[in-house]
Amino acid sequence: MLSGSGVTRSRAVAIVAAFAFTYFLSALLRAVTATLAPVFGSELGLDSADLGLLAGAYFLGFAAMQLPLGHALDRVGPRRVLLALLGVAVAGCVAFALSHGLAALVVARGLIGVGVSACLMAPLTSFRHLFGPSTQLRLNSWMLMTGSLGMLASTLPVQALLPVLGWRGLFVALGALLLAGMALTYSHVPRRTVDVGTGPSADVGSYRLIVRHPAFVALAPLGFFCYGGLIAIQALWAGPWLTQVQGRSAAQAAQGLFAINLSMLVAFLAWGVMMPRFARAGVAAGRLIVWATPASLVVLLVIVQRGAEAGTAHWATWCVLSTVVSLSQPAVAQAFPAALAGRALSAFNLVLFVGVFCLQWGIGLLIDGAARAGHGTVAAYQWAFGAFAACCIVAYAWFLLRQRRMPIIGGEAVRR
Numbered sequence: 085m086l087s088g089s090g091v092t093r094s095r096a097v098a099i100v101a102a103f104a105f106t107y108f109l110s111a112l113l114r115a116v117t118a119t120l121a122p123v124f125g126s127e128l129g130l131d132s133a134d135l136g137l138l139a140g141a142y143f144l145g146f147a148a149m150q151l152p153l154g155h156a157l158d159r160v161g162p163r164r165v166l167l168a169l170l171g172v173a174v175a176g177c178v179a180f181a182l183s184h185g186l187a188a189l190v191v192a193r194g195l196i197g198v199g200v201s202a203c204l205m206a207p208l209t210s211f212r213h214l215f216g217p218s219t220q221l222r223l224n225s226w227m228l229m230t231g232s233l234g235m236l237a238s239t240l241p242v243q244a245l246l247p248v249l250g251w252r253g254l255f256v257a258l259g260a261l262l263l264a265g266m267a268l269t270y271s272h273v274p275r276r277t278v279d280v281g282t283g284p285s286a287d288v289g290s291y292r293l294i295v296r297h298p299a300f301v302a303l304a305p306l307g308f309f310c311y312g313g314l315i316a317i318q319a320l321w322a323g324p325w326l327t328q329v330q331g332r333s334a335a336q337a338a339q340g341l342f343a344i345n346l347s348m349l350v351a352f353l354a355w356g357v358m359m360p361r362f363a364r365a366g367v368a369a370g371r372l373i374v375w376a377t378p379a380s381l382v383v384l385l386v387i388v389q390r391g392a393e394a395g396t397a398h399w400a401t402w403c404v405l406s407t408v409v410s411l412s413q414p415a416v417a418q419a420f421p422a423a424l425a426g427r428a429l430s431a432f433n434l435v436l437f438v439g440v441f442c443l444q445w446g447i448g449l450l451i452d453g454a455a456r457a458g459h460g461t462v463a464a465y466q467w468a469f470g471a472f473a474a475c476c477i478v479a480y481a482w483f484l485l486r487q488r489r490m491p492i493i494g495g496e497a498v499r500r
Contacts, residue, residue, distance in 0.1 A: 099210065099214075099272055100207070100226075101268075101272070102269050102273050103203075103206065103207035103210070103227070103269075104226075104227060104230040105264075105265050105268055106170065106203045106268070106269060107203045107204055107227055107230050107231055107234070108230050108234040109200070109234060109258065109261055109262055109265055110173075110200035110204070110231075111230070111231035111235050112235065112237050112238045112242075113142070113173075113177075113200060114238075115234070115235040115238040115319040115320075115341075115345070116238040116242055117139040117142075117319065118139075118238070118239075118319055118323035118324075118341055119238055119239055119242045119243060119323060119337075119338055119341060121135050121320070121323050121324055122327060122334040123246070123251055123334075128185075128186070128189075130186065132324065132448040132451045132452050133445070133448040134448075135320065135448060136445040136447060136448025136449065137186075137448070139193075139320040140316075140440070140444035141191075141193040141197065142194065142196055143197060143315075143441040145195060145198040146198065146200070146201045147433075147437040147438045147440075149197075150201065150205075150430040150434035150437065151291065151430060153202055153205060153430045154205070154426045157202070157205060157209045157426030157429075158209075158423060158424065158425070158427055161275060162205075162207070162210045162426075163206075163269060163273040163274065163275055164275075165202050166202045166273070167266055169199050169200070169201060170199060170200070170203075170262055170266045170269070171199070172199035173195075173196055173198075173199025173262050174262045175195060175199070176192050176193070176196035176199050177192075177196060177258050178255070178256065179192035180192035180195075180196065180255045181252040181253070181255040181256045181259075199262075204227060204433075205426065205429050205430055207227055208224060208227070208413070208417060209425050209426040209429060210274075211223050212417050213422050213425065217418055218359065218360040218363040218364070219360070220414050220417070221355075221360065221363065222356045222359050222360055224411075224413060224414045225352050225355035225356035225410070226356040228352040228355075228410055229349050229352035229353050231352075232345050232346075232348040232349035232351075232352055235319070236342060236345040236346055236349060238341075238345075239338045239341040239342040239345060240338050240342045243335060291427060294424065294427060294428050294431045297420070298486070300428075300431070302483055302486035302487050303412045303415065303432070304432070304435045305479035305482045305483065306373070306377075306409055306412060306480065306482075307412055307413075307432060307436045308438065308442075308479065309439060309443070309476045309478075310406060310476050310479055310480065311409040311410065311412060311413075311436050312435075312437070312438075312439025312440040312443055313406075313440075313443050313472055313475075314407070315436075315437075316439075316440045316443040316447065318344065318348070320444050322340070322341060322344055322399050323340075325394075325399070326340045326395065326396065329391065329392050330394075331392075340396035340399075343396050344396060344400045347400040347401075347403065348400075348403050348407060350404075351403075351407045352410070355407065355410070355411070368415075369411040370415060370487050372408055373408055373409060373411060373483065373487075374483075374484065374487065376408035377406075377408060377409065377483075379405045380405035380406040380408070381473070381476055381477055383398065383402040383405060384402055384469070384472075384473045385473055386398065387402060387469065388466050388473055389466075391462045391466050392462050412432070413432060413436075416428055416429065447468045447469070447472060450464075450467060450468035451465055451468045454468065
């Protein structure tokens, strides 16, 4: 048995594997627009703002589900919620494959976002009920590693499949894989991981307690700008930077995205290995965020300053250093009772993915606006990413001001 969970090790592996497969697919669907951006641009005539809207529609649908999702996860249980929503994702993939024109594509991609909105929240809610704090941090990092694997699959493998399947056939195939994920979820994920029907925490119907909590208040801007920005760039803007700023071909950009996502996979694997050791040493998640975030901000400023000279290695370095903000998610969950875990995670995820949507579309609008103002392509990207860097710096400053009021995570107070 795993300590305190009543779940055998083999059963735990099956549960985690089923969750990991669906999260792998959701991450692939999230990031595939970065690889397909040149195709959409040439075939459908989409400009930077259109691409940002199309990519961001996924996150808008995703974000719209978070508050009802959190309530459903706590009341109904992760298995039933995940199965229902994956059915919506299958329909979204088919609709995307059949769509013509930006409006239809945006609606279909929004449906996909709705459908995969529980692919991380459902496992994290289950882990909050089944495992201890250090194991939760490890599994959170390894789920994110699985997501990086999905993003890896969205680069060179997708590029290789495009001549065979086309982008429409690709989305039909992804819908079929989501059906397989539903079968795995039905077979291996328990019907309920905890009895949430009793106790005072289960009767809390409002999110007011969550959004006023010191941990949530301290981490929300960091989640919106730094974590949301990491996903926005990894899932979309790293690709156009390589093609439009550096002048790389679509195939070269796919290779660059592969390297970026591979580096993030290794980073999340390392976090999964190291987090239990940090917890035993009394090093809290908040302290790690304080220490590591400035390095990512420095690299981002270097990228903005260097412009066309900043390429795959720079973005890979920034992404790896930025992975420390992923610790904010389990830190928020651990600040609340288990009966509120689904709502706490989903409320934070709402902030995160509203940030992704705003940043993906907003960066595109800033690039197009700077171009209309007479700036060249490289300068337009520098203006847009410079504005993004400024927002990240402000979010980190806010965290520094508020982090002393955060709750004790892992047995140690969070201090600089």
